[in-house]
Amino acid sequence: MKTTVNTFTLSLISAAIFAAPAAFAGNTEHGSSITAALSDSRVKIELRARYENVEQDGIDKNASALTLKSRITVNTGSYSNFSMAIEVDKVDALVDDYHSKTNGNTDYPVVADPQGTDVNQAYIQYKNDGFSAVVGRQRILHNNQRFVGGVGWRQNEQxxxxxxxxxxxDNFSVDYSYIQNINDITANNIKGDFHLVNVHYHLNKTHKISAFAYLLDYDDMANYNKASTTLGAxxxxxxxxxxxxxxxxxxxxxxxxxxSYSARYINAEAGYNFGPLxxxxxxxxxxxxxxxxxNTPLATKHKFNGWADKFLGTPSQGLQDVYITAKGEISGVxxxxxxxxFTSDVGSIDxxxxxxxxxxxxxxxxxxVLVKAANYAExxxxxxxTDTNKLWLQVTAKF
Known part of the structure; x- marks a missing residue:
């Protein structure tokens, strides 16, 4: 029988964080050290309010979503190289004229920000001499998040x-994770055996190479088609x-x-910095x-192939994306x-x-503050x- 880091385990970790001061309130050497570690704890609060409007051909109603994410994060200080953390997110829909994937409002386009409260992180960490180990619910971001990410754009993180x-x-690092449950952006628990390996080597300050391996095995029959082995650099x-x-x-x-299949992934980018542009x-x-x-089921897919999110799942014919970006800064903006x-890999489909x-x-x-827009033309x-327009207005406060 497989074991998972379940709600009970997360509750124990949370209880340990908050119960420790009472348990070690005495003046013993260990008690004083633990009290000092707890006194070094950091509490962070983040509020993120966002309005999202979606106009999509084929759906009569436009989506209007005004959501607020309230996040509290507690990180303890270190005791004998051990520390703990808990992070809780609460998402409120102040205007809910949208399909969140869980609210049943299928007459509207999707805005994947369901209401609810979720334990985003709860873990125990050990750090010493370049080595660290984390047990529990945690954030994992590999490289540019093309294969493993947190989908941080959505109000409930993965x-x-x-x-x-x-x-x-020195210039070398290795990162290995064994995951038994993925808590996704709609608070679903996706169970399986997932091995995530990422290795970095910095040739110098301006050149880095990485190698990665992702072995995904799902418990639920509905996800069997995502089971895969991915190797890359x-x-x-x-x-x-x-x-x-x-x-x-x-x-x-x-x-x-x-x-049975064997597919390839290629990405090549070249850019030039003109100073302000x-x-x-x-x-x-x-x-x-x-x-x-x-497919890249664990990725932060919103970052890639357009913010209209038309290609969160790769078409069966594959996908080619040719893109050009201009970016800069003017008066702090x-x-x-x-x-x-976008075209297909097979069949020359536009x-x-x-x-x-x-x-x-x-x-x-x-x-x-942030303003963001996407215009997809079919x-x-x-x-x-189908033709889709999206607009976002966002305000963030962190303390």
């Missing part, structure tokens, strides 16, 4: 229940003002996946084999614009195009993605 070990020495480098990023990966079926062009391929597209052109725009301003360390008429 986090992971399991054990993670990291070791860093990533390069990030700078040559003066020239930026270069490149990634290659291969993916094949594993475990109980009913379909940076231009970047890129190509991304999520290949297809035997009617199965290369950071801005960026990206244009995507999947449409998309324009993404964003501007953000940080008033100080506590307050920030391609071949027989394909499902």
């Amino acid at each position: 986090t992971y229940d399991g054990v993670r070990a990291q070791y860093t020495a 990533l390069y990030n480098g700078k040559f003066g003002k020239v930026l270069v990023n490149a990634s290659l990966a291969s993916q094949s079926d594993s475990a109980d996946n009913p379909t 940076t231009l970047l062009a890129g190509y991304e391929l999520l290949g297809s084999d035997n009617g199965v597209g290369f 950071k801005w960026a614009a990206t244009y995507h052109d 999947f449409g195009s998309e324009l993404n725009l964003i501007a953000s301003y940080q008033f100080n360390k506590n307050y920030a 391609g071949d008429a027989e394909q499902k993605p």
Whole structure:
């Protein structure tokens, strides 16, 4: 029988964090050390209010979502190299004219921000001489989050229940996680055996190579088609003002996946920094084999292939994304614009195009505002993605 870091375990960790002061209130040496560690605890509060509007062809009603994420994070100080943390998120829908995937409002387009309260993180950590280990529910972000991420754009983050070990020495680091449960953005618990490996080597200050391996085995039959083994490598480098990023990966079926396939992933980017302006062009391929597209189920997929989220699942014909980005900063306002052109890997299908725009301003360390928009234009008429416009207005406060 498989064991998981379940709600009971998370409750024990939470109780340990808050009960420790009473248990060690005496004047013993250990008690004083633990009391000192707890006195070094840090409490952080984050409030993020966001309005999202979605207009989508094929759905008569427009979505209007005004949501508020309230987050409290408690990190204890260290005692004998051990520390603990708990983070709780509460999402409120102040205006709920949208389909959250859990509220049943299917007459509206999807805004994947359901109401609810969730334990986002709850863990015990050990750190010493370049080595760290974390047990419990935790945030895991690998590289650019193309394969493993937290989907931090959504109001309820994706986090992971399991054990993670990291070791860093000089220019080398290795990161291994064994995960038995994924707590996704709709607070679903997705169970299985997930092995996540990520290795970095810094050639120097401006060149880094990484290698990764992701072995995904799901318990639920509904997710068997996501079971896969992915092996790949990533390069990030700078040559003066020239930026270069490149990634290659291969993916094949594993475990109980009913379909045999072997697909490839390619990403190549090149950019130039002109000072106040940076231009970047890129190509991304999520290949297809035997009617199965290369998939990245643990990724922060909103970052890739357009903010309209039309390709959160890779089409069975695969996906090619040719894009160009311009970004810069004017009077403290950071801005960026990206244009995507989408086609299939197999069958020369026009999947449409998309324009993404964003501007953000940080008033100080506590307050920030953001405006963001996406315009997706459909391609071949027989394909499902339809014309969609999205607009976001966001205010963040951190204390």
